[in-house]
Amino acid sequence: MKERILQLRARIDALSLRERGLVGLAACALLAFAGHALVLAPMEADQEALRSQIAQQRTDMAAIDDAITGRVQAFQRDPDAAPRARLNSLRQEMGQLGDQLLAIEHGLVPPERMGPLVDGILRANGRLKLVSMRTLPAEPLADKQAPAPAATSAPAAAPLLYRHGIEVTVRGNYLDMVDYMSALDAMPTRMFWGRAQLDVEEYPAARLTLTLHTLSLDRQWMKL
Numbered sequence: 001m002k003e004r005i006l007q008l009r010a011r012i013d014a015l016s017l018r019e020r021g022l023v024g025l026a027a028c029a030l031l032a033f034a035g036h037a038l039v040l041a042p043m044e045a046d047q048e049a050l051r052s053q054i055a056q057q058r059t060d061m062a063a064i065d066d067a068i069t070g071r072v073q074a075f076q077r078d079p080d081a082a083p084r085a086r087l088n089s090l091r092q093e094m095g096q097l098g099d100q101l102l103a104i105e106h107g108l109v110p111p112e113r114m115g116p117l118v119d120g121i122l123r124a125n126g127r128l129k130l131v132s133m134r135t136l137p138a139e140p141l142a143d144k145q146a147p148a149p150a151a152t153s154a155p156a157a158a159p160l161l162y163r164h165g166i167e168v169t170v171r172g173n174y175l176d177m178v179d180y181m182s183a184l185d186a187m188p189t190r191m192f193w194g195r196a197q198l199d200v201e202e203y204p205a206a207r208l209t210l211t212l213h214t215l216s217l218d219r220q221w222m223k224l
């Protein structure tokens with residue numbers, strides 16, 4: 001095995017500088033593809049599943065809200081015990097859905113902790129250099145398939161969840177970047193991957209720009 005490694009090293013040393021650069025770029029591209037398949041693809045699948053779960057809960061809560069409105073109107077016309085009991089039942093169901101949304105939020109990194117956590121894991125890595133880190137504007141998490149409200153309809157309900165994000169750029173060796181992303185994914189609380197862009201500056205040095213997201217019931221959060 002050692003002899004084969006020495007032979008491979010000799011073959012690489014025999015290459016011209018341009019050929020070495022091409023070999024390095026090909027190796028980076030292969031590693032980037034492997035990193036996406038092993039690290040980013042499972043995270044994207046988890047994020048899509050959570051989006052579907054939240055969209056379904058939003059649909060359920062909208063249906064319950066419509067039912068409550070109808071029951072209130074019926075109660076005003078006919079104030080008997082049965083509609084009152086049904087109204088209380090619907091409110092309990094809405095409260096349970098609200099608790100489920102809170103449980104989702106508690107499983108995620110709080111927005112104000114995103115920057116310190118990302119920076120702390122970067123410092124623990126010790127081999128990557130932080131180039132920049134900035135916050136992204138909070139966005140309401142709405143169902144993209146939901147139709148827009150008509151001009152004459154009632155005002156749209158306030159969003160239940162908001163998406164908060166940061167963009168962090170680091171420089172260093174590709175394998176150290178894979179270790180860094182794996183450490184982020186292994187945290188007990190979760191964040192979502194929005195975008196990962198790798199730029200090879202001068203082999204083996206590279207520049208990685210990550211966009212990370214979390215969810216919160218609150219629109220406001222502390223900026224970096």
